[in-house]
Amino acid sequence: MTYPDLLATPKDYGLFTDLYQLTMASCYVGEGIADRRASFELFARRLPQGYGYMIAMGLHQAIDYLTNLHFSDQHLEALRQTGLFSHAPDGFWQQLAAGGFTGDVWAVPEGTAVFANEPLLRVEAPLWQAQIAETYLLNALNYQTLIATRAARLRDVAGPEAQLLEFGTRRAFSPQGALWAARAALAGGLDATSNVLAAVQLGRRPAGTMAHALVMAFTALEGSEDDAFEAFQRYFPQAALLIDTYDTVAAAKRLATQVAAGETQVAAVRLDSGNLAELSQAVRSHLPAAKIIASGDLDEYEIDRLRRAGAMIDGYGLGTKLVTGDPVNGVYKLVEIDGAAVMKEASCKTTLPGRKQVFRRYQGGQAMGDRLGLMTDTVAADEQPLLQWVVKQGQAVQVPESLDAIAARTAAAVASLSIPVRQLDHPDEYAVTLSESLVELAAHTRRSAVSQP
Template identity: 60%
Template sequence: MTSLLNYDMPLSEQLNVSSADYSLLTDLYQLTMAACYKGENIDQKRASFELFARKLPEGFNYLIAMGLSQALEYLEKFSFNQTQIEALQETGIFASAPQQFWSLLAEGKFTGDVWAIPEGTAVFALEPLLRIEAPLWQAQLVETYLLNCLNYQTLIATRAARSRDVAGEKTTLLEFGTRRAFSPQASLWAARAALAGGLDATSNVLAALQLGEKPSGTMAHALVMALCALEGSEEKAFSAFHQYFPGAPLLIDTYDTIAAARKLAAKVKAGEINLTGIRLDSGDLVALSKQVKEILPDTLIFASGDIDEWEIARLKQNNAQIDGYGIGTRLVTGKPVNGVYKLVEIEGIPVMKKSSGKVSYPGRKQIFREFVNGELKADTLGLVSENYPNRQPLLKLFMKDGKRLEPQETIKTIRNRTTASVVSLPAQVRNLDSLSSMSVDISSSLQELINQTNRDSN
């Protein structure tokens, strides 16, 4: 068969993805189901799907919704070109599919509505981050990409927000996760979500420049080792780097951390160097930071190396003298957000999944949030037809008939929303050592619909 890919190209190029490929970046069963819908002549039936997490990752009391911007961009560009359609046809998988399926793909665009929680908003288990209302075939096909986009960025934003909450507003937090992210694309999403979740800057140059931010970083052990070997001393390495980047922190734990600090202190005292900061990447960070602070009292100390929110909390509890952190591996990896995407209504008929341990609630839903003196007191999961005058509805209309209604928000706007959202949470929900999440109330109308749908499906 003729491939969509050019096998004369290196494999690395074959596996790159562009926006033109977005519609094919899906699971096969999305396409086979869409073909079946067409064959049964139900492809244009109005369907509503909701994306939510049944439960939070272990050790998490809340999530910070993130990834909506990229989801909307994907939906705006959703389409299939002739080359892609021919490649699908040549697989042979669709040999028995209705011929009209190919016309559906060739002419199709996303024409639905998107209701979603604004990025940077705290959410809890069972609360929809997003709802798609669209012709059935469209709402079905977009599932895989939306889950990939929102699940990953929500994880990163949540961990970033927790790190910021523990570290405090004055502590510098840098995103260093590019080399550990699960792909080059993931590294860009991780950087964006980390900044929107509360971190100050990213070392990912492409992500920073695309977002209109300034990248931030220090230096690696390799530079110290190379210049030390070729020019005779660690001090020469420090002097050379500062000649070209006078404001950058110096990495001082390549050999003997305390000895390096003392040598730098002598240079500072002699007026040979204006040292703004140093970085520690290994060893006992509590003890080392205290010793270095005594030697270099006016120098900022940054720490990196398997840092996460729990490690920041531990270091603070032990009075480590650290002014900022580089957070990498544990930020961009770890326990996933296991969001799911479930059909809740078709042609006005509420539907629900009843599988053991995987129940989903029927009907199009809204989250009604209650604040008392600025603190979140209660969330009620209800139906879109309900109204609670003293509560804030969280899901907002972001896309109508396939057209975005508002311009893309800035990272600063989302970061500010994240900060305000976390601050509004009760203390026990923000506490890393607590297993106390917010309980989400089910409205009487939703409960009645659940009961009725259960009866109707028996």
């Protein structure tokens, strides 16, 4: 028996969706409304617990998906073989076979700070196309926005000089997720990733150290921890040595003696366990010229605690808590169909109608608050509209940005926020108000819905 490759490539994008997207598309075709112009917006109803902001990320993958979306003959046959579409209208199959994505997309640039209920992206397309796109868009933007936000918070806490390394591949939710996590982490402010494939594909140099296994293998076979260090440095003289396999301070003392005797040089060491604040201080006293990298289930809260405790740490390896955690629970909701605004009014899940724009007000480079309004609202002199036109009639209209450019936007976006909004504990709520026109449209849409028989 052979197992299929469960890897999603552009040729598979047509089927990378939830079943109900396709069953609804079939219904739309059968009822003659599949080509009605629809607008869906992707946003988060609330920020992750304890967060004062989010950093939008994943737009590049969203555009790649939409501009490559198609249904091959193999896709259509696979759908027929399920037996679920035996009553689907003939037009459904014709629609899938003939069409890719032909709509428009508006989105905030990657690296932009965003807040609850503000659209990260809006799709304006024939109803069936916009519907099918929901699953992949949420997958791409939700996860990368979470990673980028965590990366931005880590950078904000650690400071601009600390070296921050993404070590999360083994803890990410899938091989594909690991690649996206590496990209989002770099775009969010980290310096490098240990994922070799991600680094090569992104034009970066991978970064890493060594594992305890190397030390244990040498001590079992060759006789000592120092033999392991010597052997590793023979091939990687500038690499960080992992010195906490047995006795961290004792290892640092022995290395310091060798450095003083001119027998070796130690560029960096890594600490992965124990009281990192105390151990880093002890290691610094013995190896003052070596950089100290800390790892071991670290997050922004632990880095903040270490800095307050006087830790002598130059950089951090971030893994599990960077690539996992409370999700960004983004949703994708219909806001307009054939020019008519619509809204959801379910308890605790009410949405705002109409095609919207986010107007950010700046003063002296500082973000002073947002006005969530309609696309037709007038921009005030001190405001900047955030959503940009990125796909027109199915074609990308902007050149892809470099990770460096996105990371620079992330850093500027975080710096533009007030300290109380950025703080880790009980952050202040950033001011987001609704425009008068949006409030009026919501009231009108609600009244219209209530008046329906």
